[in-house]
Amino acid sequence: MAWIYVVLGGLMDVGWATGLKYTHSFTELIPxxxxxxxxxxSFYLFTKSVSQLPIGTAYAVFTGIGAAGTVIVGMLFLGEPRDGLRIFFIIVLLAGLLGLKMSVSETDKPKSEHERN
Structure with a gap:
């Protein structure tokens, strides 16, 4: 369930990063x-995930989803450049995120303060 929280939180990260463009410095109410x-x-879901995942891995995947997703949204919907080098590095980023996710085993679950003492 923790990875679902990370992914959903990352997608919400894309939402707020993209939404900033439409707030016009927070002068538009609905956006x-x-x-x-x-x-x-986004942050609520991230905090839920880190109770079950190593913070470094969860944060890297969370922010990577947000970064890659925001670039993809920019290219698809906001007229940002779609050159091959940009696409290549998004693929490299996503491959790295997948590698980090696969590197975490069930035994990597963070210990509570009580378990560490």
Whole structure:
């Protein structure tokens, strides 16, 4: 379930990063409210995930999904450049995220404060 939280949180990260463009410095009410909602949900889901996953791995995957997703949204919907080098590096980033996800085993679950003492 923790990886689902990371992925959904990462997708909400894409939502708020993209939404910032439409808030016009938070002067537009509806886009601003939706962007803030995406921020809150994104961080809530991330905090849920790190109770079950190593923080470094979870954060790298979370922010990587947000970064790659935002670039993809920019290319597909916002007229940003779609050159081959950019696409290549998005693929490299996504491959790295997949590798990090696959590198975490069930025994890597973080220990609580009580278990560490």
């Amino acid at each position: 601003s409210v939706l962007t803030i909602l995406c921020i809150v949900v």
